[in-house]
Amino acid sequence: MHRISVSGLQVDVVRKDIKNLHLGVYPPEGRIRVAAPLRVDDEAVRLMVITKLPWIRRQQTRFLAQERQSPREYTYRETHHLLGKGYLLNVIEGEGPSRVEVHDKAEIDLYVPVGSDAARREQVMLRWYRKELKALIPPMIAKWQDIIGVTVDDWGVKRMKTKWGSCNIEARRIWLNLELVKKPVQCLEYIVVHEMVHLLERNHTDRFRELMDQFMPLWRHHRDMLNQAPLCHETWG
Ligand SMILES: [Zn+2]
Secondary structure, three states, rough: EEEEEEOOOEEEEEEEEEOEEEEEEEEEOOOOOOOOEEEOOOOHHHHHHHHHHHHHHHHHHHHHHHHOOOOOOOOOOEEEOOOOOEEEEEEEEOOOOOEOOOOOOOOEEEEEEEOOOHHHHHHHHHHHHHHHHHHHHHHHHHHHHHHHHHOOOEEEEEOOOOOEEEEEEOOOOOEEEEEHHHOHHHHHHHHHHHHHHHOOOOOOHHHHHHHHHHHOOOOHHHHHHEEEOOOOOOOOO
């Protein structure tokens, strides 16, 4: 990877054995990255970035606005999300095992030992989020294995900074971003389908988009919903 400067913006350029230029702007600070075919020189990359400047600036503004939102502290009456819906947090200190319970479809009760700090409260919440997300995934994969006609040998959930999901084609393993548990369930399903379609088509080619259109005609809508929803506020370890 190397870095070029275009109209005062720093752009990371990676050369890969791919057919088309691919431009991405990534949270949290709006880093710009271009994946370029081996034969495409920096001048062509520069020209492409210039034509996309308004779009890049819009993305960066959006990320910065999200960054300005306060980080989560896991305190009383803070809002936390599950499957696209906001819940008010109750922090309940006491004896017994740490746990999380949803009640009245509006509040999340977080049970922790007396004197637990924000890191401990976050840990309990993340463990619960992981469990909630992991419960949704196997039936979803089973459903889409039948529809798409591929098999997933393994899957997992992890925290990722720049991706909603990824697919290891050789191992037939998909990874899903833990943050998806906070988004509407259609967003999770879109990412599951997207990663599974990679088992038929490695790159984001026209064929990839045709397959997505075939299996999930509303995928663009789900994608846009996912990218509009605020990103996480936690600091990523
Ligand atoms: Zn992909």
